[in-house]
Amino acid sequence: MIKAFLETAAPRGANVVLLLEIAMGIGLLLGARLARKERFRQHAWCQSAIVLLNLAVVTVMMIPSFYVYVLPGVPAKLGKAYYALATTHGAFGAVTELAGLYILLSAGTSILPEKLRITKYKVWMRTILVLWWVVLLLGMATYTRWYVPHLFRK
């Protein structure tokens, strides 16, 4: 498993991002458990740190890669898994990250006017957690399609 991971054609940056994203996905699940245990302060810190760290990773690593490797093939090459996976992942990823920031602003600050703040926190947070994991799995699928070519040539 580890050998297969090291033998992929992935650049080091992609491997670091993959590991970071898996850690963040697990971190959000642990953060959700904190809320269930009614440790709301720790829950808020944990989830906010992950949403902000992810914003940095997406901005620095994923969006530039999307512009260079994916966008030139949209929409002409969307029939190919390489482009389709990355585009679906990017679209859902953008919605998820923005929704995460919206929850953070609503719950953790008073920046937003009262009218725009969320009231049904539980539904929002649970939905984003599920969406986040869908995006994470799509990211892993993108990684596999882009960098583990021997899986596709046999």
Ligand code: HEM
């Ligand atoms: C919740 C938000 C997101 C999560 C959890 C996430 C997760 C991941 C993961 C695990 C990978 C595989 C590692 C890698 O190949 O670098 C990846 C790759 C990628 N993601 Fe995301 N992502 C998110 C948002 C986005 C957004 C908003 C975009 C673009 C608009 C995007 C575009 C990409 C691209 C193009 C790759 C391939 C990068 C490369 O290897 O050069 N992602 N993502």
